[in-house]
Structures are given as structure tokens and as C-alpha cells.
Amino acid sequence: MEMGSFHRSPVMMICTCKLLLGLLILHGAAAISPRPRFVLQGSRAGNIAAEGDAPAASKPLYQRLQRPFAKVVKESIRKDLIGQCSERWRNATLDHFSQVPPAGGQTTFLQRYFVCSNHWQRRGPDGEGSSGPIFFYLGNEADVTLYLNNTGLMWESAPDFGAMLVFAEHRYYGESVPYGKNVRKHMGYLSAEQAMADYAQLITEIKDEYEAYDSAVIGFGGSYGGMLATWMRLKYPHLLDGSIAGSAPIWNFLGETPPFDTGSFAKGVTYDASDIAGSAPACISNVRDTWDLLKVYGSDEEGRKFLSEGLRLCPNVRLKDEGDVEYLRAWLGSAWDSMAMGNFPYPSSYITNGHGQLPAFPVRVACAALEGRRLSDQELLDAMAEAVGVFYNHTGGADCFDPWVGGSDPDSDHDADWWDYQWCAEMLMPFSMNGVDDMFWHEPFDLSAATAACQQHWGVTPRPLWANTQWGGRRISAGSNIVFSNGLLDPWHGGGVLTDVSDSLPAVIIPEGAHHLDLMFSHPDDPLSVTEVRNFQREAIRSWIKKRPPTTTTTTASTAAAAAAASSSSSRSSATSMSAPNGGSSGDTGVTSSSRSSSAATAT
Numbered sequence: 001m002e003m004g005s006f007h008r009s010p011v012m013m014i015c016t017c018k019l020l021l022g023l024l025i026l027h028g029a030a031a032i033s034p035r036p037r038f039v040l041q042g043s044r045a046g047n048i049a050a051e052g053d054a055p056a057a058s059k060p061l062y063q064r065l066q067r068p069f070a071k072v073v074k075e076s077i078r079k080d081l082i083g084q085c086s087e088r089w090r091n092a093t094l095d096h097f098s099q100v101p102p103a104g105g106q107t108t109f110l111q112r113y114f115v116c117s118n119h120w121q122r123r124g125p126d127g128e129g130s131s132g133p134i135f136f137y138l139g140n141e142a143d144v145t146l147y148l149n150n151t152g153l154m155w156e157s158a159p160d161f162g163a164m165l166v167f168a169e170h171r172y173y174g175e176s177v178p179y180g181k182n183v184r185k186h187m188g189y190l191s192a193e194q195a196m197a198d199y200a201q202l203i204t205e206i207k208d209e210y211e212a213y214d215s216a217v218i219g220f221g222g223s224y225g226g227m228l229a230t231w232m233r234l235k236y237p238h239l240l241d242g243s244i245a246g247s248a249p250i251w252n253f254l255g256e257t258p259p260f261d262t263g264s265f266a267k268g269v270t271y272d273a274s275d276i277a278g279s280a281p282a283c284i285s286n287v288r289d290t291w292d293l294l295k296v297y298g299s300d301e302e303g304r305k306f307l308s309e310g311l312r313l314c315p316n317v318r319l320k321d322e323g324d325v326e327y328l329r330a331w332l333g334s335a336w337d338s339m340a341m342g343n344f345p346y347p348s349s350y351i352t353n354g355h356g357q358l359p360a361f362p363v364r365v366a367c368a369a370l371e372g373r374r375l376s377d378q379e380l381l382d383a384m385a386e387a388v389g390v391f392y393n394h395t396g397g398a399d400c401f402d403p404w405v406g407g408s409d410p411d412s413d414h415d416a417d418w419w420d421y422q423w424c425a426e427m428l429m430p431f432s433m434n435g436v437d438d439m440f441w442h443e444p445f446d447l448s449a450a451t452a453a454c455q456q457h458w459g460v461t462p463r464p465l466w467a468n469t470q471w472g473g474r475r476i477s478a479g480s481n482i483v484f485s486n487g488l489l490d491p492w493h494g495g496g497v498l499t500d501v502s503d504s505l506p507a508v509i510i511p512e513g514a515h516h517l518d519l520m521f522s523h524p525d526d527p528l529s530v531t532e533v534r535n536f537q538r539e540a541i542r543s544w545i546k547k548r549p550p551t552t553t554t555t556t557a558s559t560a561a562a563a564a565a566a567s568s569s570s571s572r573s574s575a576t577s578m579s580a581p582n583g584g585s586s587g588d589t590g591v592t593s594s595s596r597s598s599s600a601a602t603a604t
Helices: 043-047 068-077 145-150 152-161 180-191 192-210 223-234 264-272 283-297 301-310 322-341 361-366 376-390 415-425 447-458 466-471 491-495 528-547 557-569 576-577 598-603
Strands: 086-093 110-116 133-139 166-168 217-222 242-246 482-487 507-510 593-596
Touching: 068 086, 086 192, 086 482, 110 145, 110 192, 133 152, 133 223, 145 166, 152 528, 166 192, 180 415, 217 223, 217 528, 223 242, 223 466, 223 482, 242 528, 264 322, 264 491, 283 301, 283 322, 283 376, 283 557, 301 322, 301 376, 322 361, 322 376, 322 491, 361 376, 415 447, 482 528, 507 528, 528 557
Parallel strands: 133 166, 133 217, 217 242, 242 482, 482 507
Antiparallel strands: 086 110, 086 593, 110 166
């Protein structure tokens, strides 16, 4: 059956057709951040510890409000899932695109990935039939176990398809970090292009190892991972037979035709807070009124003290000037951004990276605190504190708020900062707010300011049109076998593919869906639309597998050499692998691998 003839019900076809404020508050792993957190500066910048050797006055203003992600993710690992997988390491090529040796002569780095083959259907002993497909998750800007824990669409589909699951970690994130503690001095090898080349080599290696030459490979990814799943299918169609791209804002860039609406994210958050989306009718107006209060009371010391007390800031937090008040405003606004992305129909810990749960429809819960009309100034501040506490106090253990709380050591909590680098180097996503079409304040996108901040913090000058040049913008109709899914409760949908590009590049809409809800595990409270979208995605995958031409591959000399290297590497202990993150051979194949038991991974 052709993709264009798949049945899509009216529920699926319903479609009513902000900037993250420079603050990726929690750990910056569950969802991408539109712009660097260090763009927003304040008077406290000199008091915030930061990496690098920059003078105190120029250090970026960014911080974490919870425990480091690397520690949180280990505590939240689902042992029932990871126990079905083997944790492996490979010597990945550091630079796929230059023959000039990288700095220091290091040519490889240890990349982590998980193979879960319990359900994989091998070819029969007589060699007849095809082996089952390989479902390949293209890791995002985080520890890969976050996606192993949450990508239920892969886990629930594996038995029916006889599929092997592979979860690959993105270079520089999680534990796949080149150069160890010196990584910040070598950021030039962090890019989507390099990461996809890693995945391309890994797919080839896995096919060699399992003799799965006739196995279809289906890519999965959400958010930035969905962008990678899209671009990799376009760039490596011989390796990736199709992709499921959830909440992938691939058109969230300058240079698009027609132009991208830079205010779409802020409008999306505002939609979640509207009565149309199920929130209290007075919520949006009360949120807007809060920004007015901050402006009025933020101009003098007595007024700033009133703001601190009304918003339940900790006694040691003192708003010194209007710059601090602007930062406070951004901190408040960022809570709404995160709750909108995580506006799932059931309690979820995805947006909090496993550290405590947000309630079902957290934006509605937050808006319930702001449902009153004609609130006094004190009542309005107290209501806003209660509202943002749905996110910032999701564990229920905070007696007060400190927007300037710092995190632990940067080595274990670097993931969000590395996304800032990618934003500057290749993922410049413009965002704006106007306070009229959204519930925030007037803040147009300032390319000059963003460029200056990127140059100051990273020594990188953004190329605003590069993403469009590299990946084709809206002109992708030559591609095939990609299903784009977006939820209308997800503020990222404004930069996503909302209508069919072609019969083989369909778009499906989840009116009640937040950030890639369709990739999550099934839940009794799922709306009908997400159930039908998942059915559509599975039907598409079956079609791609059925139409895949047969492959005849014999082991080549290079493949044999790779197998020998892998065999040699597997004898190394996992402790050795972990203690030598810069290890590996200097060969250009980057195919050696080793594995550690899942029990060891869970215990760390």
C-alpha cells in the first residue's frame, strides 16, 4: 500500500493552523533550547561560577536548579528496560571530514550505545527469510539512557516487528565525551554532521556484527533527535530506510520560504494557557499583568523587596537592580515554556529528566492558581509563585525559590552548555515575543546581540542561514520515507512540518499532544489522536520494510579487520574503557567496540 493511501481519521487531521528566554532551567536534556542561556546577562554575572578563563565580569549567567543530569539519569534508569540491553562502547572517529589529524593527535573517542536484541528475529538456520529490522534511536543532546527509558514506541513495537533496538549516544553528551576534562577546548568536533557520521558508521558495524545485511534500519528521534532522524534519512538513505521524526522543528530557522514565524513558540505556550486548551480563562491576562508589576516595582529597592517577598524568593536573595528583575522575569517565563513542552495528559517525569513528576496537564494546574479576577498586587505575585512552583517545586521540597542557585561541578552537568555551543555554531533558531499575540513581553529577536554573545562565550560567529543551506529548508520533497508528527500543545510545532510534503513525507497532527507524546509509552489517559498516530507510524514502517529491496552483502577485508578489532577490544574491562575516555586506535575506521553488563551500568 502506498503511503498516500494510509487511512487518517478526522481526529488526526484536526489542525488549527518565545523564546525559551535564554534559560534552559532544569538540565537542558529533555528538550532543546532555542538560544544560548548566556545571551541574557545581569548584574550577578560576575558572581556566578562558570567554566573557562574569561574574566568574572564576562562570565555567562547560567545555572542549574536541580541536581546534575548525569546523576539524576542514573537514579531514574528503568531496570526492567536496561536489563534487556547490553551497554557498549566503540572507538568512534573524531573527525569524519578532514584528513588533517585532530589536535593532540587524538583520532577517536569512546562512544556509548545500547543494543537490545531480545525480540530480534534472526534469519532461519537455513539462511532463508529476512532478519528483523533494526530500530535505531538517534541520540539527542543528553545522556542516551533518557531516551532508552522513555521511547515506548520502539519498545512496544519491537515484539511485533521482531526488531532489534539500538540507542546511540550523541557525541559530547552523556558519557560520550572526547578529550575528557579538556573537552571545552576542543568543541569544534561537535556538530550534527559529525554525529550523523558516527551513527552511519555504527549502523554499518552492527550490520556486520550481526550479519544483518538484509535488515531494514528505521530511525527514531524526538525534538533535536527528530531533526537528526530527518536529516540522516535525507543524507544517508542507503543506511536509513525510513524515519519517525517526532516534534522535529526542522523549519525553525532563518532563510525559510515562506519565512519562519519567530513568535510561534511564545504563541504556542500562550495557547496552552488559554481556555481553548483547557486552562483557566483569566490565566493569560494575569500572567501579562505580572510582567507589568515587575516593571513597576522593580525600579526601586523597596519595590524589589516587595517582589522578592511576593514571589517567595529565599531570604538570602536580594534583587539589586532592574537587571536582576529582568532576569527574574525570564526565570518565571521559562517555567511556562517547560510546562508547555511537558503538557502531557498524565503525570510525567520526562521534562524533569526523571527527577520528580509534573502533574497531568501542568499548564492547566499552573493556571488554576491564576484563575482569580481583579487580584491585588500581592495576590497576583503569590498566585504566580504558586503557578511556577508547579515546575520549580515539582518535588514539593522547596520552601522558597532562588533563581540564582548554582549547580554542581560542570563536568557532570555540561549537557545544556554544549547545546549552547551547537546553537551558536549551527542551530541558530530565532525566537521572539511581542506581548500582544502572546502572554509575555516585547522582545524581538536580536541577531546582533546573539552573535556578540556567541563570539564572547565560544569564539564562534553564527552562520544564520547555514541550516537552511545544509538541509534544504522547506525544499525536501526529493526525500522519502519520513513521518513527521507534531502536537498542538507543544510550542515547538510552529517550526515543524504540519502538512504533507508528499505522499512519502506525510505529516500527522496530535491536537492534544505535547512534546513528541507519540514516542512515549502508551498510557490509559492517551488521547485517541496519539493512538491513531502510532498506528499510522507502524503502518508506514511496515510499508518501508516491505518495499526495501533485498541486499546481498559479503564480508569484505575491511569488515573482517573491523571484526578482529572488535574482538580485541571486547577483552578490555569496562573499568578500563571508562577510565580512558580518550583511548582508542588511530585507525580511520573507528569500529572497535566493547560491552559492559547492564547490571554494572545500573549500579553506577
